[in-house]
Amino acid sequence: MNAPTVLVTGATGTVGSTLVPALQARGADVRAMTRNPDRPVPGAENVVADLRNPESVTAALKGVDAAFLNSPSAADAAALQIRFAELARGAGVDRLVVLSQYAARPDSPVRFLRWHAEVEAHVHQLGLDHTVLRPNLYMQALLAFAGTIAQGRFAAPIGGAAVSTVDTRDVAEAAAAVLTGAGHTGRTYTLTGPRAVTHDQIAQALSTATGRAIAFHDVPSDRFAAALDGMLPPWQVAGLLEDYAHYARGEAADVHTSVADLTGHPARDITDFAHDYSAAFIPA
Numbered sequence: 434m435n436a437p438t439v440l441v442t443g444a445t446g447t448v449g450s451t452l453v454p455a456l457q458a459r460g461a462d463v464r465a466m467t468r469n470p471d472r473p474v475p476g477a478e479n480v481v482a483d484l485r486n487p488e489s490v491t492a493a494l495k496g497v498d499a500a501f502l503n504s505p506s507a508a509d510a511a512a513l514q515i516r517f518a519e520l521a522r523g524a525g526v527d528r529l530v531v532l533s534q535y536a537a538r539p540d541s542p543v544r545f546l547r548w549h550a551e552v553e554a555h556v557h558q559l560g561l562d563h564t565v566l567r568p569n570l571y572m573q574a575l576l577a578f579a580g581t582i583a584q585g586r587f588a589a590p591i592g593g594a595a596v597s598t599v600d601t602r603d604v605a606e607a608a609a610a611v612l613t614g615a616g617h618t619g620r621t622y623t624l625t626g627p628r629a630v631t632h633d634q635i636a637q638a639l640s641t642a643t644g645r646a647i648a649f650h651d652v653p654s655d656r657f658a659a660a661l662d663g664m665l666p667p668w669q670v671a672g673l674l675e676d677y678a679h680y681a682r683g684e685a686a687d688v689h690t691s692v693a694d695l696t697g698h699p700a701r702d703i704t705d706f707a708h709d710y711s712a713a714f715i716p717a
């Protein structure tokens with residue numbers, strides 16, 4: 434059998450950039466999708482397309498066996514993803530792997546989880562071979578706070594709640610396994626780390642890895658929102674507050690074995706992440 438050709442959306446992003454080499458390691462031919470022709474993904478066929486431009490997506494899907502669907506956080510993310518899935522079915526793509534989120538539910542108080550649930554429901558009734566991946570909070574999300582962490586502190590409205598946060602390298606490796614392997618049709622995999630950790634435990638892991646004192650501070654939602662004011666659009670700040678309230682209620686602490694089941698290796702722990710990314714949390 435010929436190597437499958439896999440279209441990777443978000444190929445320059447958090448999960449996509451790791452997924453490209455993970456797929457190649459499994460023998461797949463990768464078509465990396467980006468909007469920016471000046472920033473090609475090295476070592477892969479590149480295609481310039483925008484989820485907001487259906488003609489470009491149709492061209493990107495031509496001749497593809499499987500597709501990985503990941504869109505950035507956007508107010509119209511659900512509509513963009515639903516249209517992509519319909520175009521993939523129209524293009525005769527054999528397999529669609531959708532990146533959703535832990536605890537996606539149509540009645541969730543978290544808007545992002547409702548949007549993901551809407552996409553999942555639509556994809557389920559499309560009649561296309563598909564698999565859903567629901568990762569929990571990314572460990573790599575800490576990189577957005579690297580500047581303040583390097584100064585010895587970080588803050589979030591989460592209290593002492595534990596979250597089974599997952600390393601995006603594991604998300605990418607799980608996605609590569611599903612995109613290239615058999616037996617995943619119609620399945621939904623929740624992707625978590627090997628344990629649930631509090632933000633104090635995350636601070637401890639970062640302190641140990643960097644050899645510097647790093648402290649976590651619980652903050653009220655309004656102060657967290659004020660710190661993000663002007664950096665993110667209001668809908669995204671509101672969505673993040675909903676996300677953190679969900680974490681703070683202890684609703685994102687279950688541990689699943691899907692990463693190990695799919696990749697054949699244990700999920701990376703927060704201590705692995707802290708060790709491997711320690712340079713990002715040390716002042717330049």
Ligand SMILES: NC(=O)c1ccc[n+]([C@@H]2O[C@H](COP(=O)([O-])OP(=O)(O)OC[C@H]3O[C@@H](n4cnc5c(N)ncnc54)[C@H](OP(=O)(O)O)[C@@H]3O)[C@@H](O)[C@H]2O)c1
Nearest residue numbers: 443444445446447467468483484505506534568569570571
């Ligand atoms: N952050 C978390 O902890 C977490 C946890 C679970 C699930 N998720 C889910 O992960 C998704 C977002 O992940 P992320 O924030 O890490 O983003 P990301 O995957 O890093 O997204 C950025 C990517 O999206 C591409 N992109 C942006 N606009 C595009 C457009 N209009 N058309 C095509 N591609 C476009 C960018 O590529 P170019 O600039 O090269 O075009 C870039 O590769 C969301 O669905 C979120 O719910 C996140």
